[in-house]
Amino acid sequence: MGKTYCYEDFITEEERIVIKNWVIENMSLIRDTTHTYRKMSYFEEIPNHPECISKIKEKLYSLEYNDSFHPTHNTNNISVHFAGANIVTHLDPPIPTLSDYYKRRYNLMISMAEGGGELIYDGEMFKLKEKSIVCIDAGIIHHSTTVVTGETPRILLSFGYAIKKLSTF
Numbered sequence: 401m402g403k404t405y406c407y408e409d410f411i412t413e414e415e416r417i418v419i420k421n422w423v424i425e426n427m428s429l430i431r432d433t434t435h436t437y438r439k440m441s442y443f444e445e446i447p448n449h450p451e452c453i454s455k456i457k458e459k460l461y462s463l464e465y466n467d468s469f470h471p472t473h474n475t476n477n478i479s480v481h482f483a484g485a486n487i488v489t490h491l492d493p494p495i496p497t498l499s500d501y502y503k504r505r506y507n508l509m510i511s512m513a514e515g516g517g518e519l520i521y522d523g524e525m526f527k528l529k530e531k532s533i534v535c536i537d538a539g540i541i542h543h544s545t546t547v548v549t550g551e552t553p554r555i556l557l558s559f560g561y562a563i564k565k566l567s568t569f
Contacts, residue, residue, distance in 0.1 A: 402524040406534035415452040416531050420510050422450050423478055423555050430478055437485035443476040460506055460559055470501055470562035481517060481554040486547040492538035501562035502539030508557040514550025
């Protein structure tokens with residue numbers, strides 16, 4: 401996928417449905433954002449995580465973790481994009497306390513909208529599938545999405561880490 405990669409079928413259909421139902425059941429607890437038609441909250445803000453989320457994090461960790469990952473810094477969130485939502489082209493801001501690191505996110509697609517919501521990564525557009533997880537070097541590569549259309553929201557879990565910079569930018 402250009403300058404990134406994804407794992408398709410990273411989770412089972414059963415896990416996808418459990419997570420989707422958990423997000424929908426807790427929608428009132430997920431915060432509105434400054435982005436119109438979008439809600440987002442950190443995992444810690446939503447109670448009763450499905451057990452499969454811990455297993456997914458462990459699987460991701462076993463596949464991806466290496467010496468470049470900061471040993472303790474991580475942020476995990478739920479993001480819901482309704483019709484009309486899009487993410488404008490941006491870089492994630494630096495981590496104030498970790499100047500030698502940048503943000504990397506692994507976005508797990510739980511629900512895709514009927515239309516739109518495609519990832520634009522370093523100027524290339526990619527249509528992801530439900531149950532896939534994509535690596536986003538969010539602090540060093542520009543990324544965005546197309547506008548979501550239809551009744552079904554685009555739902556994703558985003559697992560964020562601090563990655564050691566190989567050189568100074």
